Amino acid sequence: MSRSRQTIERLGVVVFEPLKVLPDQGAPKMWPVESLDLMALVFGKLGPDQAALKGIVIKRVSELEEKKQPTPKPKPGQTWHTAAFFETSINVTTITVADLAKEWDVAHECGHAVATYGARAAYARLTAKFEEATKAAELQREAHAAYKAANEKHIQAAEAAKALQEEIEKADKAGSPTGPLGERLKKALSEMTACGEQATARKTVFDQREAVHKAAKAAHIQATADHKRVAGTTMTARVANFFAFVLKEKTGTGLSDYATQTWPDKPEEFYCEAYAAWITDPERLRKFSVALYAWFRDGNYRNDTQPTPS
DSSP states (O other): OOHHHHHHHHTTOEEEOOSSOSSOTTSOOSOOHHHHHHHHHHHHTOGGGGGGGTTOEEEEESSOOGGGOOSSOOOTTTSGGGTEEEEEOSSOEEEEEETTOOHHHHHHHHHHHHHHHHHHHHHHHHHHHHHHHHHHHHHHHHHHHHHHHHHHHHHHHHHHHHHHHHHHHHHHHTTOOOHHHHHHHHHHHHHHHHHHHHHHHHHHHHHHHHHHHHHHHHHHHHHHHHHHHHHOSSSOHHHHHHHHHHHHHTOOSTTOHHHHHHTTTOHHHHHHHHHHHHHHOHHHHHHHOHHHHHHHHTTGGGOOSOOOOO
16 A cells, blocks of 8 residues: 555545546556545645545546536636546545646645535534434333333232232231231232332433433434534535625635636635635735635634624
């Protein structure tokens, strides 16, 4: 295994060997060392943003499929999407990298991972809280059933002891011997006490699990709200803050042709173009916009709080 691949996988990135390489079916399926070196180089520049790469799957193709080209289509070879493509779903986030990718291309795709990191992390927490709430509900139901069964057994034991007590009273009034009945009552009372203690113990467990269940439900509700806040509706909080900043500062979109072509319908693409500049050519970003340069420098691109409508 190459050193670059080891470096990449230490970040929690999954290096996927494709079943086929498009469009040339005869092309080698293994990752070229140059591609792995390139990704390791870019990933090494991300600093704390490396956390956004954990769990990301990278797939290689010789060049991207035409259907994945956005509209309008930029000039060939000019921008990232001729070399890389980012996909995200509930279960997996994938970066598809073509052999002709450059540092900017890979950094742009990392920008997508960063832009969605807060939302993906919030979804992971939401999923975990849902699973915890589901498990807590299951344990609560089990504890309730056990308590109910123990309580019914205690009631039955109490009724049996009461019946014997009444039988002894009748025998005593009739002048009949009560010795054998007394022994039976003694055992019945002992059984009733034991059943009562068992029911009390089961009630304690039920109360504890009921409290855990309520807390888990509350945590799930909070996680749902957090996910909605970070993920937003049409864009993540990070992209929404970027969008608001660009409008407020009137930075324009001339950092790249692709940023201009996709604005304002796809503000996440300008976010990723700016991120690529920040990672690979910060001086270019500074020359384009001192305000935007400072915004990235100060880490505002990681803000997961939805902007307040103005």
